[in-house]
Amino acid sequence: MNQNRSTAIEATLIPGDGIGPEITDATLSVLDALEAPFVWDRQVAGAAGVAACADPLPPACLDSIRRTRLALKGPLETPIGGGYRSSNVRLREEFKLYANLRPGKTIVPGGRYENIDLVLVRENNEGLYMGYENFIPIDGDPRAVGMSTGINTRQGCRRICHFAFDYAIRKGRKKVTVVHKANIMKALTGIFLETARQIYEEHYRGKIGYEEIIVDACAMKLVMNPWQFDVIVTTNLFGDILSDEIAGLVGGLGMAPGANIGEQAAIFEAVHGSAPDIAGKGIANPIALMLASAMMLDHVGRVDLGDRLRTAIDLTLNQDGVKTGDLGGSATTQEFAAAVRKRILAAS
Numbered sequence: 201m202n203q204n205r206s207t208a209i210e211a212t213l214i215p216g217d218g219i220g221p222e223i224t225d226a227t228l229s230v231l232d233a234l235e236a237p238f239v240w241d242r243q244v245a246g247a248a249g250v251a252a253c254a255d256p257l258p259p260a261c262l263d264s265i266r267r268t269r270l271a272l273k274g275p276l277e278t279p280i281g282g283g284y285r286s287s288n289v290r291l292r293e294e295f296k297l298y299a300n301l302r303p304g305k306t307i308v309p310g311g312r313y314e315n316i317d318l319v320l321v322r323e324n325n326e327g328l329y330m331g332y333e334n335f336i337p338i339d340g341d342p343r344a345v346g347m348s349t350g351i352n353t354r355q356g357c358r359r360i361c362h363f364a365f366d367y368a369i370r371k372g373r374k375k376v377t378v379v380h381k382a383n384i385m386k387a388l389t390g391i392f393l394e395t396a397r398q399i400y401e402e403h404y405r406g407k408i409g410y411e412e413i414i415v416d417a418c419a420m421k422l423v424m425n426p427w428q429f430d431v432i433v434t435t436n437l438f439g440d441i442l443s444d445e446i447a448g449l450v451g452g453l454g455m456a457p458g459a460n461i462g463e464q465a466a467i468f469e470a471v472h473g474s475a476p477d478i479a480g481k482g483i484a485n486p487i488a489l490m491l492a493s494a495m496m497l498d499h500v501g502r503v504d505l506g507d508r509l510r511t512a513i514d515l516t517l518n519q520d521g522v523k524t525g526d527l528g529g530s531a532t533t534q535e536f537a538a539a540v541r542k543r544i545l546a547a548s
């Protein structure tokens with residue numbers, strides 16, 4: 201990579217599992233064309249961490265992020281229903297990455313929905329993801345009852361709501377929608393709703409629009425009329441589900457980037473997982489990770505480079521007609537990356 205020493209920024213790179221290394225290579229090649237300022241410290245985690253050093257989150261990886269406070273991460277595999285705890289969740293906890301920012305924006309017109317431009321802000325550290333889970337044995341069945349305890353704190357709700365309102369105002373957005381299920385989970389999501397209301401009244405009334413909606417109604421309205429939403433803020437599990445739904449509105453998981461932001465670090469990633477069904481075939485869509493790297497450029501103050509990357513992706517898709525299979529095209533991951541590279545170089 202072409203590095204200008206005076207502006208070089210050290211960052212941790214975790215290529216990840218499944219399609220991770222393929223989309224990471226594609227992303228690095230476009231960042232290289234942009235002459236992005238990152239100097240990478242490569243680390244492993246997830247299944248690659250287990251394979252390399254019998255640890256899904258090796259200390260060297262944690263030390264690297266502790267030092268750089270900045271990472272680009274491919275998807276990490278998590279065993280379902282048993283095995284080690286999600287390395288993604290552990291990273292979010294370790295670095296107190298309390299805000300998960302997931303924009304959903306239409307780039308390819310002609311899909312089911314046009315002109316979608318939504319941002320979901322998901323609380324990333326609390327709720328039902330805290331892992332307070334256990335089974336109760338009855339009558340010889342060791343797993344007769346499954347239990348999970350969710351926890352939302354006043355402080356956690358306050359922090360994520362401030363983040364969402366501040367973000368929305370800074371980005372010139374019109375409205376923040378608070379998504380909850382306080383009619384049923386009166387404590388767990390009631391505290392979130394109550395805090396959001398309080399914070400809005402005390403700090404943001406008159407500066408930005410505000411509304412509240414129950415999560416099931418929100419899921420339905422996102423399908424019926426997604427344009428009524430602007431910035432959505434919600435608790436951990438609801439945010440996980442709704443952000444995949446929003447990805448579906450803009451062409452699928454291959455188009456959805458995410459940022460995990462906290463006081464100690466920021467980790468940028470695609471919303472999607474390791475896609476084991478297509479791993480190794482060279483056909484994965486690298487756009488989500490490329491857009492995540494554009495968010496990373498914005499984060500370090502290089503919005504100019506982030507915009508150039510977003511424009512190059514847009515032109516590659518819409519003018520050159522180069523698309524991967526999930527978008528109805530036939531380009532491989534590498535062919536798509538080469539086309540974006542060409543657009544970047546042509547514009548520089």
Ligand code: NAI
Pocket residue numbers: 219274275276277278279288453454469470471472473474475476477478483484485486488526
């Ligand atoms: P997934 O997101 O990996 O795949 C869901 C479907 O979307 C699959 O059909 C896949 O082929 C497709 N897909 C995903 N990304 C794509 C891309 N870039 N291009 C084209 N098609 C794409 O979800 P799944 O199968 O539930 O999870 C697989 C593994 O990934 C699991 O171990 C899970 O725990 C992990 N995971 C990791 C995440 C992370 O690291 N942030 C997030 C979500 C899941």
